[in-house]
Amino acid sequence: MARARVIVVGGGFGGLNLARGLKRAPVDVTLIDQTNHHLFQPLLYQVATAGLSLPEIAVPIRAVFDKQPNVRTLYGEVTGVDLETRQVRVANGSVLPYDYLVLAAGARTNYYGHDAWSAHSFGLKTADDAIALRERILRNFELAEATDDLEKRRVLLTSVVIGGGPTGVELAGAISELSRRVLLRDFRTLKPDMVRVVLVERAPRVLTAFDERLSRSAQRQLEELGVELQLARSVTGIDATGVTIDGTHVLAGTVAWTSGVAPVPLAARIPAKRDGSQRLIVGPDCALPEHPEVFVIGDMAAFVPDGAEQALPGLAPVAIQQGRHVARLIDREARARGNGEVDDKATNRPTRHAFHYVDKGIMATVGRSRAVMQFKGLRWSGFFAWLAWLVVHIYFLVGFRTRFLVILEWAWVYLRNASGSRIISEPWTGDRPVTQNRMKDTPAATTWTQNNNGRPS
């Protein structure tokens, strides 16, 4: 009897914890990811604001499974799944058969049909998003310092963050702190009153998932950091010059979009039921109703707990717990096969335990010594919430090395008010508006290459 073949799509919180959970299971795991690293997304906003460097929150997926021989890592893109023949198609042409498939590819930035806006604003889901945003912010300060045109300066130093969820709140707070605490010291001709950070939220308050008192506290903390709140306002347009908020156009040098995510396109290519936000609907065992051998976890899945109205939110703890739960299910069934209790194709669904999410609470940091958290009855805000936030994030970071380095960097930032990664790796591109993604920035790249190789421009 052959060992069960498990294919995991995605090396995020869900996929990583699932594969780890199968450490002792009699299965062969193939983990496929479009990047070569597991990214600790909760801290991505700190890479975008020069607080941390990418390798400090990213670990090579291969390194994670160094000592787990039953996991094989594949760096590539899954282009399709055939549920009937139980096969996964990979972009390089190979076709991989599976006994169990776990879809854990997560979500990407969603512009709700306004795809044109993506050309003029930064998402914050991938490593490149964060690096591109960081380079834009740093470059705009350089350009502002280089010009004498006061109006132009104000525009370059204006950042608009769209979306008042945790990511938006953390990003707006961090941009404001980076600008006022760190950069204004480096740039002598720039003054605090030239810096403007705007946070736009459709709802009447930020952090709508939190208790209303915490929202108000977060808003107060944001305003203390100099963030301008525009609540109960909607964005009606984004172009190369800035953002239109309820009809009024705000000229801005940097625009970040954190107000929506949707499952990666792969989800739409799976012939199964989806909810309103395109997430794949799963049963109590996290598997597709018609396909007990296909599990969907994390941001790709719509899991509605017993008796609940809404599906679980797209949080790291949900993905982690689902990953561990599904690992246990697969482990049990794989062993049952081993003992010949069931034949190779059977999945013995009736005996599967239902997944129960254990609420670990929610937290968001606003800035240095500032955060809000809510756990069962508890409502914390300010310094202690911030300490709790630090501990939790260090704890969940993958790998000793990254934990160690991040603690160091944070101590450094805290003590010296200087963030370490203020490096623009992309060379000078002139003071024309820089494109949103460095990798789309070919004209710049070309000009510069020519300068450097001395070919006629």
Add this chain to the structure above:
Amino acid sequence: MARARVIVVGGGFGGLNLARGLKRAPVDVTLIDQTNHHLFQPLLYQVATAGLSLPEIAVPIRAVFDKQPNVRTLYGEVTGVDLETRQVRVANGSVLPYDYLVLAAGARTNYYGHDAWSAHSFGLKTADDAIALRERILRNFELAEATDDLEKRRVLLTSVVIGGGPTGVELAGAISELSRRVLLRDFRTLKPDMVRVVLVERAPRVLTAFDERLSRSAQRQLEELGVELQLARSVTGIDATGVTIDGTHVLAGTVAWTSGVAPVPLAARIPAKRDGSQRLIVGPDCALPEHPEVFVIGDMAAFVPDGAEQALPGLAPVAIQQGRHVARLIDREARARGNGEVDDKATNRPTRHAFHYVDKGIMATVGRSRAVMQFKGLRWSGFFAWLAWLVVHIYFLVGFRTRFLVILEWAWVYLRNASGSRIISEPWTGDRPVTQNRMKDTPAATTWTQNNNGRPS
């Protein structure tokens, strides 16, 4: 009487030390650089081989002059100099007048007329060079793991380093160590005999600047690391498939070019005498013969010591010492002006001290516990030369933070044999040949953006 205006072009070893040397001088310094950071180039090869991350060897130039109010930093490109009217033109259109001009913009990769080769090989002079090379090496391992075609694997795992100077030797050794020590552990289906690292040098030995015994020792150490030496061989062609060495074509997944540098294009735009390798010829005071107010230091300058045949080599110590020397000259003359001893335009050249280079010796590391160094009568190779190399490089790193982090990373690599920065920030681009510079990699960027934004591909 106005304070003298000093314009420094370039924030490398020369420019940085010059500006620091003017800390107490009655002058206003404007330091112009095309990047926002001072790059510690001697360790750039470690960024290219995932040993260090960029922010660990780069410091924002502004941060360096945080506490030196007489230095103003400008992020931009110098497009021209008018020696007669004493003005510098910057790309953003502004024109800056100077009393003293210091040209310290350094060198760039030189293909000696074979500019087409640059499209198929990596230089190693800039931050982007190093990142692009690192991503190529890491991706080629991923692609090799993903294919079953053994021949294709061998090609992907073949690296050719052209140029047997310190950079070439260090890079070849580091690629071989990264491949054999770190990556082969991560990639289970790849075997040592599939990895091939070739070092090509036109001369009959590597490190021609060193004593012949040290060259032989370095060659032995390289071979111990599994580097294949092709000495007294010349490259006759480089294309997308590999390198042609004396007529034989070697298929290679990665090609690095370290065998030539030339001054940045700006040098050619200065109306003054140049030597065979396009460096600007300067007098004993490091200034242009016809323009005592214009100094040229570091890789841009051809400084021939009294009685010597050859100009000083392009080494960090030369640039550092020249920077400090010129700072002293300017300081003295600026004070003389202050006391009204001389009028504003005079430079009082006859009284200037001539620059004398104090030879600090030369060293090159080959790999872990392997290096060669030569200082006056001393000839060291092996472990102790390597220790000396470590100490010297830590010492010359700019900034406490970077020193501290680099020591940590090195300790980590040494103890764990795992290098920390094995992150491919650029997403999956399929197994077609990846272009040499990530920033030219638009198709990849586009494909991927589409995948991520769910637009039809």
